Amino acid sequence: MRVYITSIFVSDQEKAKEFYTSVLGFKVKHDIPMGPFSWLTLVSPEQEGGTELLLEPAEHRAVSPYREALKADGIPVTSFAVDDVQAEYERLIGLGVEFTQNPTEAGPVTVATFDDTCGNLIQISSYQG
Structure with a gap:
């Protein structure tokens, strides 16, 4: 599967x-x-x-409350893998993307979160293990 x-x-x-x-x-x-x-x-x-x-x-009527609650709590709806969070963060900042969380190390993972302009927070992450 x-x-x-x-x-x-x-x-x-x-x-x-x-x-x-x-x-x-x-x-x-x-x-x-x-x-x-x-x-x-x-x-x-x-x-x-x-x-x-x-x-x-x-x-769907359930979507709005679900997305609003996640966004209010700063929770991304999904995460996309990138090779280098810092480089991708800088590229996206240059394109006008608004981040709600700057690149942050969490053990072997680095993450950052941005607003997708369509109602969601999206996380990018990279693993250095």
Whole structure:
């Protein structure tokens, strides 16, 4: 068994697609219109056959309270692996990304957290083990 797809609820699919591709560097795998929304999945350009990230519309009534509670407590909805958190932090800061947690070492892991502009906090992490 392996992870095939995971989702992040976003307030605006087009805005999220722009941020996740142009700023974070993901590639669109599927963008299939489905009424007012799309089946919109992204992949890492380093693993195009790997796990897909579904940018799912935040329309369900449970989504808003869930995301608001996580964000209020500073909890990221997911974590993306990077080779070097400090370098990625500097790259993203240069692109105008707002971080809520600067690079922080936690044992063999370094993490940082940013706002994805679509209602979520996202963590980047690297392991130096």
